[in-house]
Amino acid sequence: MLTLDQITVEQGAFTLQADTTLGAPITALLGPSGSGKSTLLNVIAGFAPVRAGRVLWRGQDVTHYTPAARPIGMLFQDNNLFPHLTIRDNLALALTRTRPTASQQVQISGALDRVGLAGYETRKPAELSGGQQSRAALARVLLQARPLMLLDEPFAALGPALKHKMLDLVAEICRETGMSAVMVSHYPADALRIADAAVVVADGSVTAPLPTADLMQDPPAALRDYLGV
């Protein structure tokens, strides 16, 4: 349960206001390019400061928490893995600041196994395909074991089939672990595929969440323009 309590964000001339609660297992942030979807995600993650308002997680005010102190695991658009570290060392950062212990190594291998990358521990990111890199990053979010996953279009660079597979994997993982997720997407189809609810970010404000299917069926004006319907 994530509450955006009378939030105001300012970035130069751009202002975004949000006052809503996201309670669905998976919520999609829809809206035209430049509407502030990623900004909103950065506010939730703690990368963008708010001018006014509070961010609450399960009733707890996390507005002034550092990104790492928030209950959040995040997948960025790119640069999700450190290129100079092996996959194991990348994943280990979710668990420890020192060398992973034997049991942590088992955990890492388990997470890799879960995303279909068993045996990739000693590879460097450059040796992996784009899809495999996404899987490795997802495995790390899994290891972080935070209650909320944020996705800033991490699969945008993948082909449709691969992207669908990854989205399904995210949904499965959320179901298995009870993790919630908030995802930014350009594609209503992506939202329809896994998001239970969706909000529209447009014209400097954020709508209340609606079930994704309902929203698509009867889109509000801002979304209609965007969808071209």
Added chain:
Amino acid sequence: MRALPFVAGMMLASAAAAETPVLTVYAPDYFASDWGPGPGIEAAFEAQCGCDLQYKTGELLPRLLLEGANTEADVAIGFNSDITKKARESGLFAAHGLDTSGLTLPIDWADDTFVPFNYSHTAFIYDNTKVETALTSFDDLLNAPDDLRLVIQDPRSSISGLALVLWVQNVYGDKAEEAWSKLAPKIVTVTKGWSESYGMFTDGEADMVLSYTTSPAYHIIAEEDLTKSAAIFDEGHYFMVELAAKLKGTDQSDLADQFMGFVLSREFQSMIPTSNWSFPAALAENEWPEGFQALPMPEKVLFYSEDEAAALRSEAIEAWRRALSQ
């Protein structure tokens, strides 16, 4: 346990060292280097003083002035006559109280503070296999063809460069700037110090270099190379002398006096020619090494007292600068 005798030995040695008085001698860097006169002088003096002579090297006068009365120095050796005025005014030095009647300098020297220990004269050195007709006067040099390639040192950063400026001042007086203008086309360049110039000369980059009348001695004695000569000028050569003095604030006054006396001794003086490559200040010519005896000597020696030099210096440097900046 085996370390014990070693440690005990060290302790004995340092106890012994603590009893040996230390005479601290400030000297220019070249002096104390392995190729300078320093090591030989140290050994000879230690053999008679029962003390430990230690050199501290670096810029001599600036360092002493910076340290002031706190200086560790007991004796300082290696001053040039052009900075003795500044040194004297500092009040850091004591009278030497020595009998200097044994000096063999080409000029009269009466100074109760600074004791000369070697001398030479400014001179232009050339390769006698390349320059056919030797120049015999400063006028010859001024009137030499402009393709004669000459390197000199900057009077603002080098003792020998300053001596050259005073030399020209002495020879040409009011016409010094004119003389510099005539010399200017032949001056390939001006270097910071003597080493750069001399390096350029030995590399063949210049035909002539400002150095000392004693420079050929090094090539003759150490390298058996007879091709380097000093041009001896009728107008005379500027006299350059190196000096030693005792510090007023020394805590080894007797040792310092003993060292000052040693400076004028035959033992010290006979080491000077082939280690300092200059003339000894208190040694009869017939006791010089053969190579030195054979060196052509200027008939006339030019010199400004420290007061005269101080009065002339700025204007002489300015004349040089104006003429060479054209």
Added chain:
Amino acid sequence: MASRVVTIITALIVAGMVLVPVAAVLWRGGGLSGLGPGDWAALRFTIWQAALSALLSVGLAIPVARALARRSFAGRSALIALMGAPFILPVIVAILGLLAVFGGKGLINQLLAPLGLPRLDIYGYHGVILAHVFFNLPLAVRLLLQGWLAIPAERFRLAASLNAPLWRVLELPMLRQLLPGAFAVIFVICLGSFAVALTLGGGPRATTLELAIYQAFRFDFDLGKAATLAGVQLCLGLVAGGVALRFAARDGMGAGLDRQVARWDGAATVSRVMDGVWIAFAASFLLVPLMAVALAGAPGLTDMPGVVWSAAGRSVLLALGATALTLMMALPLLTRAGEAAALLGISVSGLVLGTGAFLLLQPIVRPADVALPVTMLVNALMALPFVLRVLRPSLDSARQDFGRLGAALGLRGWPLWRVVYLPRMRRPLGFAAGLTAALSMGDLGVIMLFADGDSSTLPLQIYRLMGSYQMEAARGAALLLLSLSLGLFWVFDKGGRASADA
């Protein structure tokens, strides 16, 4: 934030280590003193020769670095390492090397004479500029080459696929970011020129501020004037640094995965030939004088006295210590303000810095006891601006590319540096360490005031040999110095590239 505090403290320490000694000299000298007409002439010459030298060094470095970045050939990395050498040579050795090529009896004139062509006369303003370009072109090339290598392969791939003008979309933005800083650093180095300017300038026309400082110190013992002139140097350095940092564009190149930087441009014959010409030009301009140094030194190598070897050992230790110290100071200072603070160190006369340190320390310790630590510290201060210039762009891009990921993972303080920044900066770190080590080998620095007879360094030993007519041994020692400097540089630089790409 703790890291901010560390940065501020380090910047204050660095600035203090420069300003306090200058203030000490000023205090001892009885305050500021006026500048005479000769000083103003020196100031003008100092500024314009430094500006022109920096402009030419940086300008020539662009095509050379570009050619080196996009061509691969056998011996490329050895060539790059060797080409760095002039920057680290002791002045006296470099001058003789240059004269062996450009001097009156030098190689070029020996080639021109039989052809009946007019003789090349090196002495004059052009000689000063030539020598400064000789010293600083290597640094400029390396700084820019770092920039080219920092452009991720993905960008080149993208540009290639679009057939986009690489120059405009990738190279120019990178250069806009790097050129002002490179210019400033070289400008400030050339401000401190003394022996080079004088010797190749052909006389008192080429008088720099540093010579005026030396004169004030050595002959007049006018510390007030020395400090005043050092203050002028400081101001010049600060203005240069400030202007450069303001103009430097701040957009990073973005991250790429560490793939081999393969390029698709420059396949045309014209650009192949031009690149070859530029590489050949730089290599011969920089390497032939070095070869002259090596050839002149070879005969002297065999009969070098033992003290030369012990001085060499001392110099290596000094260099390693200075390198560690520099990196320790550099890491907290990788900010704009830090870079400005560090520029103080190089813009001020080493002589004044040494004198100030001497004045401050002399009541407390015997100067000779601290000769090596003080020299180490001053060398570290002198190397700091180069090191920061080398490291900052890569830290900026590491921060930009991985800062959020690091923050999301809760990496802060030392773990953030250990896990993210240092590995991302590995290549420039190796280069910076090599540069510092090599620079410290060749620096005469403040040891002149502090040293006693038996703690001399290799450059000091070379001067001693030359001052005692031992020209051949001095040449041998110079060759030893050159080899050791290059060796240290190579080891560090190699370490930085060990697992890196290209």
